[in-house]
Amino acid sequence: MSTKQSPDLMDKIVSLCKRRGFIYPGSLIYGGFAGTYDFGHYGVALKRNIIDMWMQAMREHDSMAFLDASIFMARKVWEASGHVSGFSDPLIICNSCHTKHRADHLLEAVGVSADEKMTEENVNKIFDEHRRKIVCPTCGKKDFGRVKAKNLLATSTLGVFEDEDEEVYLRGETAQGIYVNFKNVLDTGFYSIPLGIAQVGKVFRNEISPRQFLFRLREFEQMEMQYFVHSKDALTAYEAWKRERMAYYSRLGIKTGKLRWKQHENLVFYAKDAWDIQYEFPFGWNELEGVHYRGDYDLTQHQKFSGTDLSVLDEKTRERYIPHIIETSVGVERTILMVLCDAYDEDEMNGEKRAVLRFHPRVAPVKAAVFPLLKNKSKLVEKAREVFWTLKKEFDMVVFDDNGNIGKRYRRQDEIGTPFCVTVDFETLENDTVTLRDRDSGKQERVKVSSLVEFLKAKF
Numbered sequence: 001m002s003t004k005q006s007p008d009l010m011d012k013i014v015s016l017c018k019r020r021g022f023i024y025p026g027s028l029i030y031g032g033f034a035g036t037y038d039f040g041h042y043g044v045a046l047k048r049n050i051i052d053m054w055m056q057a058m059r060e061h062d063s064m065a066f067l068d069a070s071i072f073m074a075r076k077v078w079e080a081s082g083h084v085s086g087f088s089d090p091l092i093i094c095n096s097c098h099t100k101h102r103a104d105h106l107l108e109a110v111g112v113s114a115d116e117k118m119t120e121e122n123v124n125k126i127f128d129e130h131r132r133k134i135v136c137p138t139c140g141k142k143d144f145g146r147v148k149a150k151n152l153l154a155t156s157t158l159g160v161f162e163d164e165d166e167e168v169y170l171r172g173e174t175a176q177g178i179y180v181n182f183k184n185v186l187d188t189g190f191y192s193i194p195l196g197i198a199q200v201g202k203v204f205r206n207e208i209s210p211r212q213f214l215f216r217l218r219e220f221e222q223m224e225m226q227y228f229v230h231s232k233d234a235l236t237a238y239e240a241w242k243r244e245r246m247a248y249y250s251r252l253g254i255k256t257g258k259l260r261w262k263q264h265e266n267l268v269f270y271a272k273d274a275w276d277i278q279y280e281f282p283f284g285w286n287e288l289e290g291v292h293y294r295g296d297y298d299l300t301q302h303q304k305f306s307g308t309d310l311s312v313l314d315e316k317t318r319e320r321y322i323p324h325i326i327e328t329s330v331g332v333e334r335t336i337l338m339v340l341c342d343a344y345d346e347d348e349m350n351g352e353k354r355a356v357l358r359f360h361p362r363v364a365p366v367k368a369a370v371f372p373l374l375k376n377k378s379k380l381v382e383k384a385r386e387v388f389w390t391l392k393k394e395f396d397m398v399v400f401d402d403n404g405n406i407g408k409r410y411r412r413q414d415e416i417g418t419p420f421c422v423t424v425d426f427e428t429l430e431n432d433t434v435t436l437r438d439r440d441s442g443k444q445e446r447v448k449v450s451s452l453v454e455f456l457k458a459k460f
């Protein structure tokens with residue numbers, strides 16, 4: 001029995017994540033804090049795997065530098081980038097119950113596509129055309145004001161004395177840290193154009209309607225790569241990056257048919273062309289990753305606002321030019337949500353219902369679990385500890401579990417998505433073999449302890 005299409009799939013995933021120590025709602029003992037989630041032990045391991053796999057894919061390029069820029073940046077960065085004036089959500093207020101809504105979400109509900117990146121004027125125009133059909137989800141009335149662009153940059157203050165505190169922006173995308181460091185990286189002498197700069201880091205957005213678990217958060221991490229290239233090579237590079245980024249998701253074991261391309265109809269202020277890789281989430285097809293052709297917009301703006309020459313010299317032709325930029329940008333948490341939705345399944349094994357996360361072994365937070373058959377037999381426990389440490393040295397995330405009967409331990413590991421369980425039993429003490437149980441099929445086989453590491457390595 002598969003429940004993949006079940007409408008409450010998201011609820012089941014949210015509940016499993018909390019129950020098994022993957023992800024908790026932020027500030028829960030104070031009633032929660034919208035748009036924030038805290039990662040528990042297995043969540044941290046899952047996140048680390050997702051980030052490592054992305055970094056590995058970027059490292060496979062010969063001309064790729066890594067960066068870790070500050071979250072606090074000069075205010076001017078965000079003025080130059082266009083975020084102060086143009087980075088907003090279309091907000092609308094119900095005149096009757098005064099609740100705030102995203103105009104694009106209300107339009108979506110009546111089957112009209114208006115993407116979040118449209119200008120205030122355009123959303124107002126579309127909203128006016130459909131105003132008569134649009135009902136407030138809170139009070140049911142059809143009485144809305146005008147659409148207002150609500151800036152998404154989150155702010156904080158910095159300073160020595162409160163009355164001198166200066167308002168600063170928390171970064172709204174990691175990309176700007178890359179642009180302002182472009183010259184620093186180039187000046188190290190290791191790199192030339194074409195050059196990619198990759199960065200993983202926290203981002204903050206004042207989302208007016210955080211929703212769908214990890215899908216839309218106020219604090220999240222982005223994995224962004226900016227590829228600097230001569231304009232004449234930009235379109236070829238753009239197509240190559242599009243191919244590469246889509247192909248990348250097979251490494252994460254994402255099911256075929258669950259990913260597709262969607263071109264942006266309304267381009268965000270910085271883009272010349274933009275495509276999204278969409279995933280079919282339980283709530284519909286939605287953006288997973290953006291692959292954008294940003295032209296020379298960003299470097300030109302920073303050159304203008306900072307007064308620093310950001311052009312480069314082509315040694316052969318002696319031409320000075322501002323490189324064009326291809327961007328690939330994906331959220332860590334949104335990738336995790338996709339991986340969870342893709343992996344979650346329910347079936348029956350040995351007459352018992354179970355929930356299972358069928359993670360690809362590379363993605364799985366725990367690689368293997370080791371059990372002594374009985375916890376009160378010291379010889380079994382001792383041997384199981386020995387096997388556990390052998391595997392732990394090799395695979396790091398390996399757990400030892402002697403709690404409850406073997407069936408219960410399997411169920412627990414199935415929910416964590418552990419691909420292999422190793423049981424040390426009485427036969428182990430006689431011939432040094434263990435039972436290796438496969439998460440997906442439930443199939444068990446006997447494997448020599450001495451060949452266990454090689455056997456598992458071949459699966460990852």
Ligand code: GAP
Pocket residue numbers: 172173174175205207214215216217218220222224287288289290327329330331332333334335
């Ligand atoms: N530098 C380009 C940029 O930031 P974006 O489409 O706003 O573009 C890129 O964001 C990616 O970041 C998205 O495809 C998504 O994976 C993730 N992302 C954006 N907003 C998010 C949010 N509020 N919560 C979680 N992830 C988000």
